[in-house]
Amino acid sequence: MAERSLGPRSTRLLSRGASVTITQSDLETVRSAVASVKDPEYPDLTIEQLGILENVVADASSIRVDLVPTILGCPALSTIEQDVKAAARRLGHEVAVQFCRSPVWTPDRITKDAQHILANEYTIAITPRLGRTQCPVCGGRSLEKRSDVGPTACRSVHWCAECRNPVEVVRSREAPVQ
Structure with a gap:
């Protein structure tokens, strides 16, 4: 073949x-x-x-x-x-x-343009492979997880300690949100 x-x-x-x-x-x-x-x-x-x-x-x-x-x-x-x-x-x-079950989807697969749209239009943060998750509202890095269960199965709910807004985070099945 x-x-x-x-x-x-x-x-x-x-x-x-x-x-x-x-x-x-x-x-x-x-x-x-x-x-x-x-x-x-x-x-x-x-x-x-x-x-x-x-x-x-x-x-x-x-x-x-x-x-x-x-x-x-x-x-x-x-x-x-x-x-x-x-x-x-x-x-x-x-x-x-x-x-497909392989490869496993991770937030790294989201294009930079799409990450920008998610942050600015939907106030949704992306879990980076390394480093801390950034708040899409204020840019702060002090997100505290409130719930593993968000409005959808691929998102969790966090609270930004800096701007005091709830933030949804697209999470990876491989890495916890920091």
């Missing part, structure tokens, strides 16, 4: 020696459409900006979209799956959606 790749978290065309009906151009067009799917919780952001879109791969007759969920069991996953399928269907393609 020959494999062509545009790099990690991109598009691959797999050929099994059969006559290929899905072209690299088709695959790139589908990937572009899927990458523009908006997150149901943050309509200003795409699933690509949030690091949920992992790969778009194809063999001779089918296309599969691999997604990395922020948290397994997230109630938005079915909406994201439907929206991904609809985006491909608008181009005349049917896709299978697969939610």
